[in-house]
Amino acid sequence: MNEMKRRLSADDIEALLPWYAAGTLGAWEAGQVEAALAANAELGRRLDLVREEMTEAIVLNEALGVPSARMAENLFSAIDRERRTARDPAARSGVAGWFADLFTPRVLAFAAGAAVLLIAVEAGVIARLALQEHVPQGGGYVIQSIPTDAHTTRRPDPGAFVRVSFSPQASMADVTSFLNARGATIVEGPTAGLYRVRIGRNYVAKEELDRLVGEFQSDGDIVASVTPD
Amino acid sequence: MSAKLSASDEILIGRIAQGDRLAMQLLFARHQVRVYRFVLRLVGNPAVAEDLISEVFLDVWRQADRFEGRSAVSTWLLAIARFKALSSMRRKPDEELDEEAADTIEDSSDDPEVAVQKKDKGAALKKCLQALSPEHREVIDLVYYHEKSVEEVAEIIGIPEATVKTRMFYARRKLSELLKAAGIDRGWP
Numbered sequence: 502m503n504e505m506k507r508r509l510s511a512d513d514i515e516a517l518l519p520w521y522a523a524g525t526l527g528a529w530e531a532g533q534v535e536a537a538l539a540a541n542a543e544l545g546r547r548l549d550l551v552r553e554e555m556t557e558a559i560v561l562n563e564a565l566g567v568p569s570a571r572m573a574e575n576l577f578s579a580i581d582r583e584r585r586t587a588r589d590p591a592a593r594s595g596v597a598g599w600f601a602d603l604f605t606p607r608v609l610a611f612a613a614g615a616a617v618l619l620i621a622v623e624a625g626v627i628a629r630l631a632l633q634e635h636v637p638q639g640g641g642y643v644i645q646s647i648p649t650d651a652h653t654t655r656r657p658d659p660g661a662f663v664r665v666s667f668s669p670q671a672s673m674a675d676v677t678s679f680l681n682a683r684g685a686t687i688v689e690g691p692t693a694g695l696y697r698v699r700i701g702r703n704y705v706a707k708e709e710l711d712r713l714v715g716e717f718q719s720d721g722d723i724v725a726s727v728t729p730d
Numbered sequence: 731m732s733a734k735l736s737a738s739d740e741i742l743i744g745r746i747a748q749g750d751r752l753a754m755q756l757l758f759a760r761h762q763v764r765v766y767r768f769v770l771r772l773v774g775n776p777a778v779a780e781d782l783i784s785e786v787f788l789d790v791w792r793q794a795d796r797f798e799g800r801s802a803v804s805t806w807l808l809a810i811a812r813f814k815a816l817s818s819m820r821r822k823p824d825e826e827l828d829e830e831a832a833d834t835i836e837d838s839s840d841d842p843e844v845a846v847q848k849k850d851k852g853a854a855l856k857k858c859l860q861a862l863s864p865e866h867r868e869v870i871d872l873v874y875y876h877e878k879s880v881e882e883v884a885e886i887i888g889i890p891e892a893t894v895k896t897r898m899f900y901a902r903r904k905l906s907e908l909l910k911a912a913g914i915d916r917g918w919p
Contacts, residue, residue, distance in 0.1 A: 516895045519902070525879040550916055554905065557855040558874035568766040572780040573758065576787050580754065583791070587749075668749075675748065722749065 509533045515547065522551045588668050588725050615696065618687050661701035661710055662730035663717065666694045671723045679723045683716070697730060739803035747795035758787055761804060764876060765811050771871060772815040772864070782818055786811045805882045808872070812886055851914060858908035866901035873898060 509517070509530070514537045520526045521534045538544050667676055680686060683700060690696035700713050710729055717727040739760070745753035765786060770779040789810055797806060859870065872878045872886060884891045906916050 516899050519873050519898055520880060523873055523877050525873075525877055525882075527879075547918055550918055551902075553851075553855060554859070554870070554902065555874040557852055558859055558870055560852075561856055561859055562767050562771075562871060562875040565767040565770055566776075567763050568776075568780050568783060572762070572766070572784055575780075576758065576784040577751075577755070579784070579788055580751065580791050584749070584751070671749070722751070 509537075511537070514544065518544075518548050518551045519555070522548060522555055615687060615691065622686070622688055660699050660703055661705040661713065662688070663698050663700055663710075663714055663727050664690075664695040664730050665698050665717065665727045666691075666725045667696070668721070668723055668725045675723055679720065683713075695726075740797075740799055743790075743794050743797045743803055746791060747797075754787070754791055757790070757803070761807055762787070764804070765807050768808055768871065768876065769811050769815045771867065772812065773819060778818065779815075782811065782814050785814055801882065801885055804876070805878065805885055808876065808878075809886045854909060854912050854914055855905075858905055858912065861908055862901060862904060865897065866904055869894065869897045870901050870905075 514534055517526060517530055517534055521531060526534065538548065671679075680698065685698050685700045687696045688699050700717075701709075705713070714727055714729055717724050739757065742753045742757045746757065762783060766779055766783050769782050769786075770776060773779050773782065786807060790807070797803070801809075859867065862870065868887070869883060872883045878886065880891050880894050883894045887894070889897070903919050906918055909916060
């Protein structure tokens with residue numbers, strides 16, 4: 502505010518000419534320079550000198566050329582190596598690296614988010630079971646989990662499922678958005694790093710299932726691996 | 731650099747922090763040339779400059795989540811690049827402003843006297859700009875070519891804003907002295 506109250510001296514104005522010529526002054530300072538230029542022809546001549554300097558400085562810098570394609574190749578090779586290492590615990594050096602991966606903030610955040618999703622799913626199942634108590638026997642219900650043994654009396658899950666591991670680089674928001682876009686939901690997991698994801702409400706033919714798996718696989722930024730369940 | 735582009739840079743940095751490779755490619759494409767030229771001017775060796783720029787952008791990839799948005803992304807990049815260039819020159823004193831390499835880059839015009847004889851004031855001005863000290867040349871380039879404000883130059887170089895203005899003034903005064911010695915009197919200062 503103090504700056505707003507005082508006027509710049511002639512020396513201050515002259516010192517600001519390079520920035521005025523480059524268009525990088527704030528509005529107030531630019532206004533002060535313009536007022537001084539309007540009142541002082543000599544200052545205008547000095548501004549012309551600044552513009553000459555600027556022109557040649559730009560020409561000199563442009564003459565420095567551009568970096569080679571090698572630079573971009575080296576950079577993105579290094580980035581891809583880091584992405585692979587982040588995605589594949591086995592590529593890290595030993596068990597310590599694998600454990601370190603488990604506790605990175607991003608993975609922890611994702612695990613917490615997945616836990617919230619699971620709780621929500623389970624709450625839905627419980628609520629549904631409670632409602633089913635009032636349904637006549639034989640009406641049946643569907644439980645969103647895998648049968649524990651061959652003698653189970655529960656009906657098999659309807660729909661199509663895949664087992665998915667998500668990229669450590671993927672945020673919770675990324676995963677949620679990815680699943681929502683495909684009408685998919687996590688119904689179980691993680692078990693050994695894999696989530697069971699429902700990708701269709703009804704049975705789908707093998708060809709369609711393969712196509713859906715392929716679609717999941719195509720987004721390497723979100724999905725690390727996917728297999729039909 | 732427009733405010734719109736700066737805002738867009740910040741969005742890209744946010745996406746890079748989420749591991750978005752495409753955002754990284756966009757940011758790199760947008761800034762690599764200017765940052766390369768800034769570093770090349772400092773280290774004087776194209777191969778060293780390219781290696782340093784790769785390091786700069788790899789740091790951006792790894793540390794994008796630390797960008798606080800207090801300055802423009804381009805200013806942040808130049809500050810990182812400058813730090814790396816100076817660190818590199820300290821590690822390898824024999825590469826410190828390799829005069830031979832610098833001459834190779836800069837020796838594209840006649841001597842000032844010859845240029846004046848050719849009545850080519852622009853060429854003489856270029857030659858005198860190249861004859862400035864690295865300190866003066868740096869501030870000239872940041873203001874004229876990289877279009878950095880007083881505050882941004884202060885942040886990149888790590889000096890007070892008042893010193894930025896003073897350094898720019900003395901750089902320009904030295905430039906006039908060099909031109910005068912070459913036979914061109916600009917009548918200033």
